[in-house]
Amino acid sequence: MSEDGPAEWAAPPEYLVEIGTEPLDRPARNSVGGWPCFDDDQEWPRCFCGDRMALFFQLDLPDDIEFFGGEHLSVFHCAHHNDASDPVTADGRLVPRFWEAPQPPFPGSFWRVLLQRDPGIPEAEPEPAVRALPLSLRPFVDAHGPFGMHFKVGGTAAWAQYPERYWCACGAELAFVCQVPAYREFGVRPGAPVQPYGLRDDAYMLFLGNEVYLLACPKRCDPAAVLPVNQR
Numbered sequence: 001m002s003e004d005g006p007a008e009w010a011a012p013p014e015y016l017v018e019i020g021t022e023p024l025d026r027p028a029r030n031s032v033g034g035w036p037c038f039d040d041d042q043e044w045p046r047c048f049c050g051d052r053m054a055l056f057f058q059l060d061l062p063d064d065i066e067f068f069g070g071e072h073l074s075v076f077h078c079a080h081h082n083d084a085s086d087p088v089t090a091d092g093r094l095v096p097r098f099w100e101a102p103q104p105p106f107p108g109s110f111w112r113v114l115l116q117r118d119p120g121i122p123e124a125e126p127e128p129a130v131r132a133l134p135l136s137l138r139p140f141v142d143a144h145g146p147f148g149m150h151f152k153v154g155g156t157a158a159w160a161q162y163p164e165r166y167w168c169a170c171g172a173e174l175a176f177v178c179q180v181p182a183y184r185e186f187g188v189r190p191g192a193p194v195q196p197y198g199l200r201d202d203a204y205m206l207f208l209g210n211e212v213y214l215l216a217c218p219k220r221c222d223p224a225a226v227l228p229v230n231q232r
Helices: none
Strands: 014-019 054-060 072-077 111-116 133-139 152-154 175-180 211-216 226-231
Touching: 054 133, 072 175, 111 211, 111 226
Parallel strands: none
Antiparallel strands: 014 133, 014 152, 054 072, 072 111, 152 175, 175 211, 211 226
16 A cells, blocks of 8 residues: 555456458458468468368457457357367366367367467468458447446456356466457358358357357467357
C-alpha cells in the first residue's frame, strides 16, 4: 500500500473483434479465412485424417495484451470433423504436445491454434473453404463484466459455466487469450465441404458451436501450445 492509499486495480486491456462484410481479395493479417501467415518452419496444420485444416480466423494481438502482445493468433479446425474439444491431462497437467492428442471419438486432433512471434509472407493461396472477410479490433470495456459473451481478445474470460484452469506440460498455468461466442458462424465459399453437425450448409462453426476460450502457455514453449476450452 502506498502513502496515498491502496493502488487502484486496472482491468486488463481487451479488444472487441469485429468481422467486416466486404470480401477480401488480397492478403490481410487480420481476417476470417484468407491467406494464412506462418513462421518459416511452420506448415499448414493437418487434421488426423490427413486433410489440411480450414483457417477460421487470424489476427495480430495488440501489444498491450499480457504475455502474448504482438504475436499472431491463428485458429484452424477441420472441415470434415467436428466435435467439442477434449483436454487430455495426466498428473495434473496437459500431456506433452497436447494439441496432437486424440480427441475421442477421433484418434487424433482435428484442431490447431497457433501463436506465432514473427510470421512472414502470407501463403500464396487463400484458405479454400472459409470465405475471406476482414477483421478489425477496437478497445472495449464490457459493461456486463465477467458475464458478457463477446468475440474478444484480452481482458477476462466470461465463463458460461465455471472458470477452468489448466497447466501446460512445461508446468506453466495457461493464460486467457481469446473468446469466441457460441454459435458464431463463419461463412464458406460455394462448393466447400458441408461441416458435420453444422446448422447450415453455407457456414461453419467451431467445436459444435460451443463457447470457445483459447488459453495459451505464457512460457511460449511451442507455437501450438494453445488449448481451446468449450462450454455451453
